[in-house]
Amino acid sequence: MIKVMIAKPGLDGHDRGAKVVAKALRDAGMEVIYTGIRQTPEQIAQSAVDEDVDVLGISILSGAHMKLVPKILELLKKMGSNMPVFVGGIIPKEDAKRLKEIGVVEVYGPGTPTSEIAEQVRKFVEHSNA
Amino acid sequence: MNNGELNEKYKEWDKKTEEILKKYPERGEFKTTWGGETKRLYTPLDVGDYSNIGFPGEYPFTRGVQPTMYRGKLWTMRQYAGFGNAEESNKRYKYLLEQGQSGLSVAFDLPTQIGYDSDDPHSLGEVGKVGVAIDSLSDMETLFDGIPLDKVSTSMTINSTASILLAMYMTVGEKQGVSREKLRGTIQNDILKEYIARGTYIYPPQPSMRIITNIFEFCSKEMPLWNTISISGYHIREAGADAVQEVAFTLADGIEYVKAAIEAGLDPNLFGRRLSFFFASHNDFLEEIAKFRAARRMWAKIMKERFGVTNHSAMRLKFHTQTSGSTLTAQQPDNNIVRVTIQALAAVLGGTQSLHTNSRDEALALPTEESVRIALRTQQIIGYESGVPKTVDPLAGSYYIESLTDSIEKRAFDYIDKIEKMGGMVKAIEAGYVQQEISNRAYEYQQAIESEKQIVVGVNKFTSEEEPLKTTLKVNDDAEKEQIKKLRILKKGRDNEKVENALKRLENVAKSDENIMYPIVDAVKAYATIGEIANVMRKVFGEYKESITL
Structure with missing residues (x-):
């Protein structure tokens, strides 16, 4: 799973x-951990690694975003993780373009169907396990 | 025709119509946002007698809080704004006032709202983003520089740090020579909906409620024209609630504040006059109009019947409205102008006291000056061209509107009873009940969009390939650096002994049961920062932990 x-x-x-994305991914058959609000980059990177998740959504x-996302990526890298x-x-x-250049696999804006996110998350995981 | 005859005629008509349906079926099912049935036709049979509608300016205020409504004065056109540093926001306020806006509405950045200084590690990336960064009185002086505080009314979206920002505003007023009892405006100061939906809480519910009642008491003595709270359904609705939930949860929050203030020894006949409300105006035009009318009637009943209030102005639900941000689409952003128009019209037909209209580009970024101008012009067109403000509560007596008003009232009271049985709103929030109800509804709505039961023009139907708006507003990226630099200079230049003494006194008062506003005012005057003041209270009160629900 x-x-x-x-x-x-x-x-x-x-x-x-x-919350909507978390529920949708859960209904799509994934195990979902939702952190709640106001997490520091350190807390997020650490718990993503500790929980050994396949993919992280921010x-x-x-x-x-331009300060927090690069920070999380950097911390993950330091911990030896290359999770998508x-x-x-x-x-x-x-x-969004810049974030993808530094390693974010996808950026979703308002109006994105959750079914599309679920489908792509599967691909990210397949790809990173390949 | 009496009701019996009408009922016969109605049945006849219904039977004929059912025959026609066999050949020409309807488009689908029609429902309210809370999933109730919307009938094909509403008649006098759906509204009972009209005796509970009453007159505008009179109990139960279904038809409006003033007898003349917009014939006397149009609603206050108040655009929520603020970004970057105090200089930039000051410029935007002056621009809006020049364009004919009638009141200010200040957006603060998240560190200011959550009690962190700009140089706090928690503030990384957030300084000046969703609003203006304020660290101390010095920034507040810049923010209102050249804006006469005896002429404008100012609404501040500030909650867990409302006491501090109110103290700053009052002090800026004094420095301009405007005494505190003349200042007009509103602080949001509604912590319960922060736990439910908006997220800028600091302390646990109990000390937070104490701070709020301290503010009520302080203002009743010192700032009689100030609205001490804006009990907000807006964020509850934006988080996904339907119209009934919005009304129910907002008024349940209101009940909790009134209870707390009465327990603290305050008179609801007095502080009740300074309570105000804040609702969203969503897409379902007629339902929204009915929602505002129902909320007004319910609050009057609650204040009178439950809290024994006798002063009529303490029963009046006065409210601000903002069009619904969550209905804006990133796709085909110009369509948002039309959505905003419909929503703004509903707010006016519902009798709002003030209104913010969203800008077309807000699903993409903070709005540009041009987009904000169109949004403000939308209000001006409704106010000066549409003819809608010519008479009071023009849709009263519409069978559908009255039936919806009754139905929202009934369902919302059922919800409130349920919350009361759980021990009140604080208990319901701590149990995660309210948050769960809202997020379930949000998820259902998303599913309805994906299954195309709910059409969103430009998103799941009538889509087209087009370039999004070319210009969006970019907040100056140096705001964070500049703000931190200013903060360092401030800390060096002020009388630090005076600051320490003020903070020490604040700590002592926080531990006692004295009113916390007075030492906060002194600390602010000594140029203590928001982070320093909030940290003293964090130490005494502790911090709230979210109950995570999915």
């Missing part, structure tokens, strides 16, 4: 999207 962590870093309290709507990381939220196009 695919194990996913959905995390909310920073101070952002907008958790509707994170939700941010506050605009802090995807991001969801209000992410301007040029930022």
Whole structure:
């Protein structure tokens, strides 16, 4: 069974999207851990590694993504993890491009069907296990 | 025609219609947002007698809180704004006032809202993002520089640190020569919905409720024109609640605040006049209009029947409305102008006291000046061209509107009873009940979109390949660095002994049962920072841990 962590870093309290995606992935047959809001990058990287998840999804709507996402990627790398990381939220196009350049596998904006996310998460995991 | 005859006629009509349906079926099922049945036709049979509707400005205020409503004065057009540092936001406020906006509404960044200074590790990446960064009185002086606080009313979206920001605003007023009893405005100060839906809590519920009642008491003595709380359904709705849940959970929060204030020895006839509310205006036009009317009637009944209030102005539910951000689409963003228009019109037909209209580009970024101007113009067109404000509560008497109003009232009271049985809203929140109800509804809504039971134009139907908006607002990336630099300079330049003494006194008062507002005002005047003040209270009160529900 695919194990996913959905995390909310920073101070952002907008958790509707994170919860909806978490529920949808669970209904798609995955094991989902939802961290709750206000997690530091350190807490997220550490628990993703400790829980040995296959993939990490990060939700941010506050605009802090360009600071927080690179930090989480860096910490994961330091811990020797290369788990796929995807991001969801209000992410301007040029930022999404930049995030993908530094290793984020996909960035999902408002209106993305959860079925599409579930399907792609499976591919990310297959790809990283290959 | 009496009801009996009407009923006969109605049955005849219904029978004929059923015949027609065999040949021409309807498009599908029609339901309210809470899943109730929407009938094909509403008639006088659905509304009973009209005696509970009453008159505007009179109990139970179904038709509005004032007798003349918009014939006297249009609603306050109040756009929520703030980003980057205090200088940039000050410029945006002056721009909005020049464009004919009638009140200010301040958006603070998350560190300010959660009581962290800009140089705190928790603030990384968040400084100046969702609102303006305020670390101390010095930033607040810049924010309102050149804006006469005796002329504008200011609404501040601030909750767990409301006491601190209120103290700052009051002090800026004094420095401008405007005494505190003349200041007009609102602090959101609604901590319960932070635990439920918005997330900017700091302390556990009990000390948070104490701070809130301290603010009520302080304002009743010092700032009689200030609205001490804005009990908010907006964020509850945005988190996924339906219209009934929005009303029920908001008023249940309201009940909890009134109970706490009465327990603290305050008179609901007095503080009740300074309570205000904040709702969302969502897509379902007629349902939203009915929702505002139902909420008004319910609150009047709650204050009168449950809390024994006799002063009529303490029974009036005055409210601010914001169009629903979660209905904005990133796809075909210009369509959002139309959504906002419909939602704003519902708020006006529902009798709102003030209104924020969202900008078309807010599913993509913070709005540009041009987008904000269109949003403000939308209100002005409704106000000055549509003709809607010419008469009070124009949709009253519509069989459907009245039936919906009754139905929302009944269902919301059922919810409130259920919450009461759980021991009140604080208990229901701690058990995760309210959060669960909302997130279940949010998930159902998402599923309805994906199965195309719910159509969202431009998202799951009528899609087209098009370039998104070219210009979106970019917040100055140096805001964080600049803000930290300013903070360092402030800390060096102020009288640090005075700060320490003020913080020590705050700690002592926090531990006692004295009113916490007075030492906060002193600390603010000494240029203590938000982080320093909040940290003293964190030490005494502890911090809240979210109950995670999925």
